[in-house]
Amino acid sequence: MANKTINFENQSLKGTIKVPGDKSISHRSIMFGSMAEGTTNVTGFLPGEDCLSTIAAFKQMGVKIEQNGTNVKIESRGMDAWEEPKDILYMGNSGTTTRLLLGLLAGSHIHAVLTGDESIAKRPMKRVINPLREMNAQFSGREDGQFTPIAVKGSPLNAIEYVMPVASAQVKSAILLAALNANGTTVIHEVEKTRDHTEKMLKQFGVDLNVEDKKISIQGGQKLKAVKVDVPSDISSAAFFLVAGAISPNSEITLKNVGLNETRTGIIDVLQQMNAQLTISEVDDSNPEAIGTLTIKTSDLKATVIGGDIIPRLIDEIPIIALLATQAEGTTIIKDAEELKVKETNRIDAVVDELKKLGANIEATDDGMKITGPTKLSGASLRTYGDHRIGMMNAIASLVTSGAITIDDPDCIAVSYPTFFEDLQKLSQ
């Protein structure tokens, strides 16, 4: 893998872009379209590597999927027509594909083996395996199913009432998908409210489920109906350019069609708390997934404290928020974010180690980090750890470093944002 050297010292960013489609919604559009009988058409799909892993897995199970850039057509005869894959299902780098598929396959008629890259091999799977086993799911895997490779043998499932020990939309979604194939009504209690795309999209696909704050009930035996899905732009990708616009000089960036589901908008709350010049316009909340236009300008930033129930609403944005905090006056504290340790890499250690190399005043804590700013940063050679979000944080840092930044594995960014460097280049013309 070739290194990439970038130097955006004193560069201002100007212009309007539409960042790619939402990764969480893109995954679910393929899964639910493959479950539904009929033709599901998806527009605005994210052709990132993670979502392509999801497509590949369903193709191996005989679902007809045609993907042309951001358009996808899924033709399925329903779950009962899925075929047993003739080879292992390769999850690549995608935690969402792995965990949601484990839930979905648990109550199917399919035998399958799931494996992924070296990062997936380290990510904890017991968080989904345990509740699914309570439902009578049959798994065998490394360390009793804690790690991939994991084999699943679909079996009849029973509904459960489950109090989630972690705040995780992937765990919640795996149980919901298994519950659709279970006998009886499954009830899930969340510790904190997490992204609710599964709930919203299942309803779109005709499923009846009941959500009362952090309690979700779903009756087994329901079938999905094919629909049209229009995927909004990913606020987690937009976050990199929101921060870029706020920290670079004389900048003004407009991002169109951004998903504004309130379980995802913690980054907007944080930018506002930190005094960023952010405006939200053209909000359209007539569909289940609200969208709007975000405009950010160079900002005089101040520190803040981030913790508690906002964490699941911005979990993937913490690396780029840490960079933002290096440019804010005062000490920013990020707490209650232990989940960062089990992402594509340990994101607490990765963020702290890489920003330190640039001269940031940052330290790791047990459940997050403390950052004091503003600090003038200097260029260095940085690692991505194969983690797309660390890679993009490193690249955006070059807007506030004197001297160039070299990134070891820029290709990993294609997991969620294949056109990231093109968009950065476009805004810096």
Ligand SMILES: O=C(O)C1=C[C@@H](OP(=O)(O)O)[C@@H](O)[C@H](O)C1
């Ligand atoms: O459900 C999803 O689509 C996701 C849920 C989150 O993970 P957890 O459920 O592990 O918090 C998030 O970090 C990930 O990028 C996508």
Ligand SMILES: C=C(OP(=O)(O)O)C(=O)O
């Ligand atoms: C954690 C992430 O994704 P996943 O869990 O699907 O690998 C992410 O995109 O930041």
